Amino acid sequence: MENLENIKKYYLHEDDFSKLHFEVQDLKSYFEHNQAQASKAHIHGFYQLIWFTTAGIHYIDYEAINHQKNSLVFINTNQIHYFCPQAENEGMLIHFNDFFINQFNQELAQRFSLSIFNEIGQPYITAQNSEVDRIKILLKLIQEENEQTDPLQKEQLFFLLSGLLLSIERIKNQNKIDVLFKNRDFELAYAFKKEVYNHRGSFPSSEYYTQQLHTNTKKLTAVTKQYLGGTPAQIIKNIKVLEAKRKLGHKQLPIQSIAFDLGFDQPTYFTKYFKKITGITPKEFQAIIP
Incomplete structure (x- = not known):
C-alpha cells in the first residue's frame, strides 16, 4: 500500500478576485509539466473542460472513461x-469557476451546472464532422x-466560453427543443440526486425524498430510471459507494471514521456493504488508488 496521503485539492486563484478566474492551456504541454500530480487522484474547486483530440482513457470518480478522439470531457467541481x-x-484544457460566469450572467452559471456539469449520464461528448470544426474554431x-x-478580454472570453458551452449543450441534447434545463422530469432527477448528496451522511429511504420533492414513488422511480439509470434505492446505494470511495481516497482518514460518517453503525457492516457492491474491501480499494 502507498504511504498515507490526502487527495490534493487545487484552486483557481482561490479567493483572489483580482485574477481572471479563467485559463486555457495546451493539454499535452500541461500534462508533461504536471504529470506526477495530474496522474494521481485529485479534485478541483473549479470546472474543467478537456478537449481530447486523440482517443484514450481518463478517470472520473475512479471509473475509466474510454473516450474517442474529438471528445470533450467535463469535470464538475x-x-x-x-x-x-x-x-x-493531446488537445486543450480550460479551467473556470462560478465567479467568472456570475460576473456577467448568474442564470447561465446555474443553467450550465444543470445541463452540462450535472454528473448525470455520460461525462463527455464526442463531436462529429461540422461539430468538430465549430468547436475547433471556438477553442482557437x-x-x-x-x-x-x-480591458475587454474578460468579457470576450465570457462570450466565447458561453458559445462553447452552448455548443456542448446542443450536442448533448441532440438538438431537441425540450432541452434538459427546461425539462421538469430531468430537473426532478437532478434535484433527487442533489438531495441524496446533501444527506450522504445519513442516506434516508427513498420515501423520504418523495416527501421532500413533493412527488410520489411511481413518478420518482420513472425519472430516475430514465435519467439516472436506476431506481431511487439503487441511486442511493451508488452514491453511498461513490462517497465512500471519495472518502477512502483521503488515506489518513480511518476506515472506522468513514463508516460512521456515512451512517453505518458498525465498521464491519460498512466493509461487508462495500465489498458486496465493489468486490473488494475498503482497504483493498485504498491500495489501488493512484
Whole structure:
C-alpha cells in the first residue's frame, strides 16, 4: 500500500478576485509539466473542460472513461479525476469557476451546472464532422483571446466560453427543443440526486425524498430510471459507494471514521456493504488508488 496521503485539492486563484478566474492551456504541454500530480487522484474547486483530440482513457470518480478522439470531457467541481499516463493526452484544457460566469450572467452559471456539469449520464461528448470544426474554431478564438491584455478580454472570453458551452449543450441534447434545463422530469432527477448528496451522511429511504420533492414513488422511480439509470434505492446505494470511495481516497482518514460518517453503525457492516457492491474491501480499494 502507498504511504498515507490526502487527495490534493487545487484552486483557481482561490479567493483572489483580482485574477481572471479563467485559463486555457495546451493539454499535452500541461500534462508533461504536471504529470506526477495530474496522474494521481485529485479534485478541483473549479470546472474543467478537456478537449481530447486523440482517443484514450481518463478517470472520473475512479471509473475509466474510454473516450474517442474529438471528445470533450467535463469535470464538475469537487469531482475526483486523474489522467492516464499511457494515453497521448493531446488537445486543450480550460479551467473556470462560478465567479467568472456570475460576473456577467448568474442564470447561465446555474443553467450550465444543470445541463452540462450535472454528473448525470455520460461525462463527455464526442463531436462529429461540422461539430468538430465549430468547436475547433471556438477553442482557437478562446486561445487567441486569452493572450490579449486589453480591458475587454474578460468579457470576450465570457462570450466565447458561453458559445462553447452552448455548443456542448446542443450536442448533448441532440438538438431537441425540450432541452434538459427546461425539462421538469430531468430537473426532478437532478434535484433527487442533489438531495441524496446533501444527506450522504445519513442516506434516508427513498420515501423520504418523495416527501421532500413533493412527488410520489411511481413518478420518482420513472425519472430516475430514465435519467439516472436506476431506481431511487439503487441511486442511493451508488452514491453511498461513490462517497465512500471519495472518502477512502483521503488515506489518513480511518476506515472506522468513514463508516460512521456515512451512517453505518458498525465498521464491519460498512466493509461487508462495500465489498458486496465493489468486490473488494475498503482497504483493498485504498491500495489501488493512484
